[in-house]
Amino acid sequence: MMTTRRDFLIRSGATLATAATTAATTAAMTGLPRLARAATAGLPELRAQKAQVQLAPEGYPQTAIWGYGGALPGPELRLAQGARVQRRFVNDLPQASTVHWHGVRLDNAMDGVPGLTQAAVAPGDGFDYDFTAGDAGTFWYHAHERSVEQVARGLYGALVVEEAEAPDVDADLVLVLDDWLLDPETAQIDTDFEAPHDRSHAGRRGNFVATNGQQAYSRDVATHDRLRLRLINAANARIFVLDVAGMEGWTIALDGMPLPAPTPLTEPVLLGPGQRADLIVDITAEPGEVAQLLRFDSRDGVSQAGFPVTGQSARSRRPAPAALPPNPRMGVTLDADTAALRLNMEGGAMGRLDAAILNGTRRTFRELVEANEFWSFNGVVGMPDAPLATLARGQTATLEIRNDTAFPHAMHLHGMHFRELDDTGAATGPLRDTLLMAGGETRSIGFTADNPGDWMFHCHMLSHAASGMMTWLRVA
Incomplete structure (x- = not known):
């Protein structure tokens, strides 16, 4: 039987706190990976590099990360359904790396799995990723070489493929959820990525939780605003248990794929690592209040993202949204x-x-x-x-x-x-x-x-x- 969210919360308990393509059949059957290709001049660049960001609150030192373009998260890639994604991946890291386009139904050679679809890109080298985004939805990209380390250091970003007829909303927001295992004195990332306890128990779990790299993510809104929230769980192991306050809404897509009909938010939203959920929410909080996306690590909810209500929208409350157009x-x-x-x-x-x-x-x-x-x-x-x-x-x-x-x-x-x-x-x-x-x-x-x-x-x-x-x- 399918497990309800409530069942999962009860049963999981404390653990919740936790080219080888067939284009050439003969080549595919050898099991040998496609060689990394030299990057081609002229494509937009996606560069993996070291950077310093203010991850912990002000007063703490900046945190050394690895990020695409040196940003946290990496650049948001937003394009129309049916458009081509073309990026020249350049590796400025001290380790080999690749880029996996999570959730995208793409050509196998572009999937970014070292040893299976391509060779890992050595430091100083590059690789051209080129594929068509046939599905509209919320996807993401991240490192797939030594990913337990490289994703934990910050190598990920959002890929948004927009529908030809998008829903009528006042803002379309990507919220990348993650946790970080930081030294509480230095605010630096714990570099023990092979800890036996993490590998044998619930996985590497952080002590610092962030949205889009911010501890206190905030976005001003007005009463009766309608938002599309694209939620992405980029954490190594944390299961996010989410609910809303000061807003009402619907789930319209899961893992990038539209639901047949919007589902009212009557239960918490569970997001395991790698999962996504698209919500449409209407702000019901009054001016001077703060609507919240809440996270439950135990029975008590804490703010994952805040939406201070600074005024009253000129628009009145709207009917429930229609379903998104289906993907092929x-x-x-x-x-x-x-x-x-x-x-x-x-x-x-x-x-x-x-x-x-x-x-x-x-x-x-x-x-x-x-x-x-x-x-x-x-x-x-x-x-x-x-x-x-x-x-x-x-x-x-x-x-x-x-x-x-x-x-x-x-x-x-x-x-x-x-x-x-x-x-x-x-x-x-x-x-x-x-x-x-x-x-x-x-x-x-x-x-x-x-x-x-x-x-x-x-x-x-x-x-x-x-x-x-x-x-x-x-x-x-």
Whole structure:
């Protein structure tokens, strides 16, 4: 059965505080990554570089980060549906890196997964990303090499693809939510990115929470203003439990994909790492009050973003918004040729994993712990040589996922979206690219393998991915 938000809060408890493309089939079957291409002059630049920002409140030192363009978040890329995204990625970091375009259904060679779709871009080198944004919605981009470190240092930004007919709102705002693990004296990022506790428990969780790199994000509004809030969870492991005060609203899209009809905000919004939600909210607070996007780390809500009401809009209250126009290829119709797949997740602290295969050799759990590896998919730790499945282009598949661990996991599928199966086995859930699962749950998803290439499937609690929770699918 599908888990309600309330069920998830109860069951998760304390853990909530937590070219190888098939364009050339022969080349794809070798499993060798496409070489990083030299950047081409003339494309707009997306440069990964070191920077200093005032992340902690005034009075604390600036924090050293890695950011695209030296900004936090990176530049907001906003374009029309059907337009091309063209960026020359330049790596000015001391580590190799890539850019993954999270949630975008794009050509496999542009997906940014080192070792699977391209080689990592070495320091001083570049790579041209060029693809068409066929879906309207809220997406984001982030580093996918040593991502548990590079994302934690600030390498991410928003990608907004606008509908041809956008909803009537007074402001369209991107809110990138993140937490940071900072030294409380120096305000510098904790550099222990391989801490065994993080890798074996709920993941790397920060002690400083921010919106768009600001501790006290604020935007002036007026009573009866209508806002579109594009929420992006860029945190390594934190699950954001969100609600609104001084406003009423609707969820209109999840993970970039429009809902059939706006859903009233009657329950908290859960955002696992990598997930997004588009809300339309109407300000109901009066002048002099502050409307709030609230975050619940426990039973008490704290402000994630504030909206001081400075006046009264000339417009009166409006009716509920209409649904967004659908994106192409949103249907998932299962048939007799549907492939039935299974994924069993094991390991972690308080888990029941006795042994698993690491680098081709079966290891006891004690040996895995000594190697700082803690999680397995179907008995294999880390990215396997063989795909979880090879599917024909256009074939549908179901995937039963059993979370046989004590912790939540946010399972992200690259290159395609899926729908959760209902009690009858039909794929009727919202179209998403990331599934948030509580410990002990078994859930099933269905999808159409309509995008050729090799696609990663992993936990977006990035410490979990780094310590075993990775696999991949091939669409032939």
